Amino acid sequence: MQRIGVFVCWCGSNIAGTVDVQAVSDALKNEPGVVFSANYQYMCSQAGQNLIKEAIAEHRLTGIVVCSCSPRMHEATFRKTAAAAGINPYMVEIANIREQCSWVHKDMLTGTEKAIILGKAAVAKVNLNTPLTPGESPVTKRALVIGGGIAGIQTALDIADAGFPVDIVETKPTIGGKMAQLDKTFPTLDCAACILTPKMVDVAQNENIRIFSYSEVTAVKGFVGNFDVTIKKKARYVNEDVCTGCGACVEKCPMKKVPNEFNLNMDNRTAIYIPFAQAVPKVATIDPMHCNMLKNGKCGVCSKVCAAGAIDYKQQDQYIEEKYGAIVVATGFNPISMDKFDEYAYNQSKDVITSLEFERLTNAAGPTAGKLLRPSDHKHPHTIVFVQCVGSRCSACAEKGKEYCSKICCMYTAKHAMLTRDKYPDTEVYVFYIDVRTPGKNFDEFYRRAVEEYGVHYIKGMVGKVSPEGDKLKVQASDLLNNKQLHIDADLVVLAAAIEPDKSARPLATMLTASMDTNDFFTEAHPKLRPVESPTAGVFLSGACQGPKDIPETVSQASAAASKVISLLVKDKLTGNPCVASSDELMCNGCSSCERVCPYGAITYVDKEFRMPNRTIAIRRVAQVNPAVCQGCGACTVACPSGAMDLKGFANNQIVAEVDAICK
Amino acid sequence: MQVNEKKPLIVAFCCNWCSYAGADLAGNNRLSYPADVKIIRVPCSCRVNPMFVLRAFQRGADGVILCGCHPGDCHYTSGNYYTRRRMAMLFSMLDYLGIEKERTRVEWVSAAEGAKFAATMNDFAQTVAALGENKRLEDLRCKR
């Protein structure tokens, strides 16, 4: 029989406001096994924890129930408290009487009644708890970073700096990501390439970092400390180790009309290409969709001109299997498609562009060599309209846009407007906005300079329609502050498209068993306290895959993720979750149902000798669970018809006891 | 004390990673739902054995709802897919035995869907209340 202590928390008035805590602790005093029951203002405080420790010592408690906030909040706290007082931390159960009781019910009587029942269920469960000890597993001291943008680069550099090997997997032929496409960065206006490319070079030169460019992750197995990852290196038809990046092949390639995705298809590249001058790795890649040699065997020019002999038309996709201790997701973002925003005529006029396209137009390495020229006629635009929140904060148009704020648009639009006015003072610049959001270091000052020093016309209101007419774009908009309709004849319209997670994120999340929100951003383990960890142990989040971010935020999160990875990789062993499945070999009949449903391959079968009636021995096939691999989902427990498979911490009889207590 | 009209009792099994967190979020946002709903935390919806569901009815529950991560979002990759098949079969069987199908439900509620959690519970509680007491899966020994 357990000796259970019940501790009812007031949580100030959070619980005590709707739940009669005294009544709860009194009622639970009479439950089977309960020998002590008390309530206190803040159980999680030092004083509250001391109360628990003292009660454990004084009443020789074997188990405790804390009626408090969600176990997701303080279960770990109270487990530590219990451990410090000398009882097994898994002898602690939490009755969630805050989030699932006092905060959702308004009436004191109702709240108290329910709190007592939840407390009884927790007591019933603790009565059946058994001390649990976590198992241990080794840690592979190597990290995988998925995505080679600024987030992935920073994370990889930091991990490598700590002395651990890191692999970066990047789908594009080069690392660099979105930042490589940007011109200047707000609010300092330093050039993106100037600060990014040295880091890219650092990556290339770091002995601890391997880059798998033009590659993708195709399978992930295992668990924290012990991931087995399959990486597909797509055939680039160029031997990476041999290619010097001289560019002779690119120069001679006869296939010159391939849309250049790096410049957002605003100019063309060749079929064999290096995305940009500072690409890392600086090796050529053949685009199999456009290469005549690969398509119909007629060409072979690049092979002839390559002095290094790097061209290999027979190259195959290559699968690499590697073990990792930790995985960082840094898959980044993309602007959303403008196809559904017909009102802005994006698909009707070349002169309606997105902000990222604007970046390329103003970038010295871009299609216009940095001169701001209209895509349609390469003329200098004199009136530019910037439209903010295109697809962002779009609660009514969920089918084409996003409900959330994309966060970076206000600042980059201010940057674009300011730079335009700075370089081309003859250009009138209008910015239509819903709100201007500038909560960042030097952000508001930056925005005000745009308005006050550079004379950018900021107009609160949305653009209703853009209609191409001749070489003009007729912009109809409303000015909410002056309550009037505006008609502007613009030369160029720039849309601040919302950003969304990269499409590769969703399948990746499935492979990683990492959870995502409805917008396909990766969910963090805790929105405030564990912002760079995924709920899946060993998977970390870096950059915009977790939510919209600007560069400084991305970099700081990337470093944070790296430090989390480092603190994982420095460990030689991990202690696991002790709430794992275990098989009662006497009951197991070896049917394999459990093995079939286990998502982790944690169950294996062995032939074992059993003593049978009348001194006979029988060899039976029975299931065994690898506690280091088992994650404790419990799928096997239901698949098992014999009731041989049970889950520690969530055992059949424990859950049944909870059901019984609730249904009393 | 006045004898209260018997309120429907609802047992909600919530997976730790999504739905239990969704319920917490409903609490954080002070979204109310009937106190008749009592939550039991399980690591994953796939931990829920049909016997738990039947047991709840036996002991006096009027409705049983399972909440898990959305299909594809299971913390354990595939747990809720098994839940989906198992409960589809169990519920169909209960219906086959003439037990009101409205008394059982599976809902996918993510950690971010506090509002959906509250709305689901409100709706389910209402549905179950309309059905009245569970008579067809009750155990008379537990009713006194």
Next chain:
Amino acid sequence: MQKITRDVLVEKAASLLENGTVDRVLGWKKGEFDYDLTPAVFTSADDLKDLVWNDFCGANFSKYLIANTKKSASKVLVFLKPCDTYSFNQLLTEHRFDREKVYAIGIPCEGMADISKIKAVTGDGISSIECGEKINVTTIYSDDTVSFDLSDVMAERCVNCKSKKHVAYDELIGEEGDVIESGRFDEVERIENMTADERYAFWQNELSRCIRCNACRDVCPACTCEKCVFDNPNHSLENKAPATSFEEKMFHIIRAFHVAGRCTDCGECSRVCPQNIPLHLLNRKFIKDMNTHYGEYQAGAEVGSRAPLVNYTTEDVEPGDVFEGRE
């Protein structure tokens, strides 16, 4: 199709015993009357004089293989009707016995007779039954012989036979049959089409007769647990008696669920129920539902196949939608 005779089986068994291929034979042994055959182990040619093959050899031997393959180093000979072979494969899928320890002879089956259907006509007091082209029955109450066509007194499960094909054997006697279309889900459908109240009344009536003798479970080739949860004092399902109508339902729902995807629809449960509860209709409901929602699946058709409940697709039907199109 030519009916095979008892003598063919005896001859075969005797020669396999003789040449040492097997050291034991699982077969049907004659009883006090002509219909009460007992599954038995025959170890010598002399024993085999009591081996019977007639229209009452319903018992499925597959489950006996679990114990009998462990009894000696030699093989055991088993006679399998087509439906028995599905159980045989399912048990192999679940690693319940060593295939190498079995010599399986597939025997064709035209269906088995149900003695209660015969007695419904003749009444009690049967003094003899002869199985041949016709089933000839005499009773102590009459000098006349009553003749039946097998089809008139065939057991329900045989009327709705799903397969005359053997899916496993080492040797086949007689001709091989085919998987056949059967009306085995008609009765399930009939119940589905009742109103909820009617369904409830139907099952309440059927299950209320349950005496929890466990015959359905103990005969079931899918119920091969070392110890059934209902017998395990450490399990919360442990229960010995249908104390309330809830307990009746609990037992049968859980049992049907535990064998869902593993039940081959051999029909033994209903055959042995002393109270004639149509237990197969519970199992068939699961089979029908799984076929409808997860694709056709026949447990035991192949060794090693993955049953629907230990499988999934990302596009599966939602639990709330399985009722669609129904009342």
Next chain:
Amino acid sequence: MYRIAKDSINLLFAKIAEENALYLPVDNEKGSSEYKKWEDGTVMSEKLNTVRSPKDFFFPQVENLMEFKTEGKNIQLIDIREDSEDFVVFGVRACDVKSFEVLDNVFLNEPVDTYYKNRREHGVIIALACTRPAETCFCGTFGIDAASPAGDISAWMTDDTLYLEPNTEKGEKIIALLGDLVTECGAEAVEAQQESTRRIMKKLPLADLTTDAFGGDKTEEFFNAPEWATLSESCLGCGTCTFVCPTCQCYDIKDFNTGKGVIRYRCWDSCMYSEFTRMAHGNNRLSQLERFRQRFMHKLVYYPANNDGMFSCVGCGRCLAKCPISMNIVKVMKTLGGKNNG
């Protein structure tokens, strides 16, 4: 002896039901019969016997014994014994009547089972003579005359008349209750039927089965008999034989926690079950052979040893009809008892 026209039998039932709960065999849609409470319109089954024996009336499959309630940390014991109503069971066959004697020896000897006694005292048995025994019948083996059943009242049904012969005070009271409904008559009225039945009994396939080889002193002779191995070989270990048997009387006492208290109840148990008589040290009969042997040794050896040679089988034939593998006491008796047993 009394008689009543068969046409008026419903009047008789109605009269009995005025003061007693009346149970009689009724056909169910499955082609078998079961005891049901009589109400106006109930038609008595013509079947030879019910699947479940009438032992349920005195020794039900599940019977609540007492209840515990907890309030805080106090425990309170509640007697939940139901006040048994007076009841009459009509149509019990000779074999089943005899089974009550077997049960009485167990339950009414010290220590008296008051639950059983209570029901026994409130029950009246109207036994009905058999006319068309089945091939599975072998009551004669145990000295039972199917044509002359015991019981509080013995009854015979002919094509047109029901004859009643009270044997006990309880039986007399029922006859008194019937009053004018029945007319007195001589016992010779049923002799022809009795003779016919007895003739049929001799023709039954199991008519020659005897108990000669068995009895209380045969433990050593049979306990280690090698035949048990083959006899029990295919036993499934289910409880069908025990649960349809009118004389099997084993039960388990279990607690059911209702959440508000504990109901202590007893329910039938079967010596065929692997968990039967599981004790702190485990189980005392580990193999199905041992469990199977126990059942038959009990019926044919141990019980007679304790009950002046009375066997605890009445030859009703239910196990012959219902065993899933058709293994039964007749096969055991014939195998162990040698040629004397048929």
